[in-house]
Amino acid sequence: MKYYSLNHNAPKVSFQEAVIQGLASDKGLYFPETITPINADFFETIENLSNEEISFEAIAQFVGDEIPTTILKEIIADTLCFDFPVVEVEKDIYSLELFHGPTMAFKDVGARFMSRCLGYFNKDNKESKNTVLVATSGDTGGAVASGFLGVKGVEVIILYPSGKVSDIQERQLTTLGQNITALEVDGVFDDCQDMVKKAFLDSNLKDKNLTSANSINIARWLPQMFYFFLAYKELKKHNKPLIFSCPSGNFGNICAGIIAKKLGLPIEHFVASTNINDTVPRFLENGIYEPRASKATISNAMDVGNPSNFIRIQEMYHNDLEKFEKDFSSYTFSDEETLEAMKAIYKTSGYIAEPHGAVGYLGLKKELANHEDAIGIFLETAHPIKFLDTVEPALNIKLPIPSQIESVLNKEKVSVKIKTYQDLKEFLIH
Ligand SMILES: *Cc1c(COP(=O)(O)O)cnc(C)c1O
Numbered sequence: 001m002k003y004y005s006l007n008h009n010a011p012k013v014s015f016q017e018a019v020i021q022g023l024a025s026d027k028g029l030y031f032p033e034t035i036t037p038i039n040a041d042f043f044e045t046i047e048n049l050s051n052e053e054i055s056f057e058a059i060a061q062f063v064g065d066e067i068p069t070t071i072l073k074e075i076i077a078d079t080l081c082f083d084f085p086v087v088e089v090e091k092d093i094y095s096l097e098l099f100h101g102p103t104m105a106f107k108d109v110g111a112r113f114m115s116r117c118l119g120y121f122n123k124d125n126k127e128s129k130n131t132v133l134v135a136t137s138g139d140t141g142g143a144v145a146s147g148f149l150g151v152k153g154v155e156v157i158i159l160y161p162s163g164k165v166s167d168i169q170e171r172q173l174t175t176l177g178q179n180i181t182a183l184e185v186d187g188v189f190d191d192c193q194d195m196v197k198k199a200f201l202d203s204n205l206k207d208k209n210l211t212s213a214n215s216i217n218i219a220r221w222l223p224q225m226f227y228f229f230l231a232y233k234e235l236k237k238h239n240k241p242l243i244f245s246c247p248s249g250n251f252g253n254i255c256a257g258i259i260a261k262k263l264g265l266p267i268e269h270f271v272a273s274t275n276i277n278d279t280v281p282r283f284l285e286n287g288i289y290e291p292r293a294s295k296a297t298i299s300n301a302m303d304v305g306n307p308s309n310f311i312r313i314q315e316m317y318h319n320d321l322e323k324f325e326k327d328f329s330s331y332t333f334s335d336e337e338t339l340e341a342m343k344a345i346y347k348t349s350g351y352i353a354e355p356h357g358a359v360g361y362l363g364l365k366k367e368l369a370n371h372e373d374a375i376g377i378f379l380e381t382a383h384p385i386k387f388l389d390t391v392e393p394a395l396n397i398k399l400p401i402p403s404q405i406e407s408v409l410n411k412e413k414v415s416v417k418i419k420t421y422q423d424l425k426e427f428l429i430h
Helices: 015-021 040-044 051-063 069-079 107-121 139-148 167-174 189-201 203-208 218-238 252-262 279-286 310-316 321-327 335-349 355-368 384-395 403-409 421-429
Strands: 002-005 030-032 086-090 093-097 130-135 154-161 180-185 242-247 269-274 328-332 375-380 416-418
Touching (some): 002 015, 015 107, 015 218, 051 218, 069 107, 069 218, 086 218, 086 335, 093 218, 093 355, 107 139, 107 154, 107 218, 130 139, 130 189, 139 154, 139 167, 139 180, 154 189, 154 421, 167 180, 180 189, 218 242, 218 252, 218 375, 242 252, 242 355, 252 269, 252 310, 269 279, 269 355, 321 328, 328 355, 335 384, 355 375, 355 384, 416 421
Parallel strands (some): 093 375, 154 180, 180 416, 242 269, 242 375, 269 328
Antiparallel strands (some): 002 030, 086 093
């Protein structure tokens, strides 16, 4: 499979090159040259297949022959080492729980898959290493640190804003050691992000083989389609149209869902639910794509003013707004509405949703009003414990600490403090 840059000003590359580079040389996102629907038989008998078999079928064409089948199957089995339950919250409304992985965030899936692909591509590479550089406002860093821990030939450097991530998130980043280094930046998330962007463009760092582990990287983004297939496998028996609502920030998750639909997965409609960072809902309203600086909310993993994957979604609909709106809606919700939803869900069903999932639930409810007799699924993208400062007071409960979190709480934090881009550069060179 070849990948082209969405800026159309860089050579086409293989899967391996796209994974190693992250972004094309013209700064465009990579996109697969073809998306070939899977045979209809596959969907008709999907309930007879294992999660690994389903996921292999979904991703095989995107990897091509660049990873041998047996190894790709091992990578998939390693990626899916935890459960993806669909839990009925109300009649015909389900939560697709994506938080049962090692760091209790859905980003575990993409991070595990990408790290193992990079590890495979580096297996014979003794001289040069790949360096994964990521900026995190919380969840990404922990998932990347855990996913890449101990992967040979890959050095991981995570930048996070000092004092601006939760205690649990900080420990997930700073206690692992080995090939993972946490740089604690005296600044805010945008400062971390700017430093990372600068490093990618810095010609003095060319020989460092820097790559990103954000959802712009195809190996982080594409495996996110697995759980749309797995949810379909569970819910197919009801024989009703399925509507998925994704709490969206950079729109990587929902974009993976749309690829799954292109492959033939019967999904009736998508809802991109956002907090007040509403660039896409505004676009659907007036047809003008106008990014704005991000605003802080209680669903902070979605505080994104210019969603990086939206351009991939536009590519799939050839910028045809009418066709796009048939498949896709997007709604925005305030923190007040989110808190009300968390309380209402808990009161009626006893289900504990954290703020991102609650935004997904709200968007789903709104869209279901337009679809008679459909089943709705919202993605629950993180475990409530990761947002305990919001969840506990809102619901007036005390959350038990899951074992994955317990295990990092007693470990000692190790970080390197930096302030400027020059500090980062010196760190990378030495
Ligand atoms: C990253 C993240 C999101 C947003 O996902 P995108 O793929 O960027 O749209 C939503 N919820 C949580 C908890 C996240 O960590």
